Amino acid sequence: MKKRKINKNTKKYQNKQARIQYRKDLKEWSRLVKERDHNQCAICNKKEFLNSHHLLPKEQKDSKYKLDINNGITLCSLHHKYSYDLSAHKNPSKFYQWLITNKPNIWNWICNH
Numbered sequence: 001m002k003k004r005k006i007n008k009n010t011k012k013y014q015n016k017q018a019r020i021q022y023r024k025d026l027k028e029w030s031r032l033v034k035e036r037d038h039n040q041c042a043i044c045n046k047k048e049f050l051n052s053h054h055l056l057p058k059e060q061k062d063s064k065y066k067l068d069i070n071n072g073i074t075l076c077s078l079h080h081k082y083s084y085d086l087s088a089h090k091n092p093s094k095f096y097q098w099l100i101t102n103k104p105n106i107w108n109w110i111c112n113h
Contacts, residue, residue, distance in 0.1 A: 025067055033072035041076035051080040053088045055110050070109050
């Protein structure tokens, strides 16, 4: 059986390659954010189950900040998604209030972008 030749000039192939590259870039961004934050949660200093959280949404189509490490903060899974008290996703207003009080340099970066 002959192996099928892949046409690398098709839009479908190029889109797939772009998605693969974006996932690699996002993984590297996440690693750099965690490294910058000393591999610990910015809120509780836990070193397990860490996530890199985008401060400005990465979903914006033309966001030039989605891979900027200044647009990230390291959070444990509790403070990233699961805590109703202080979580970037479950209680963003409380999270941003915490950010203003405890990380004013990050808050200033957000305000200027």
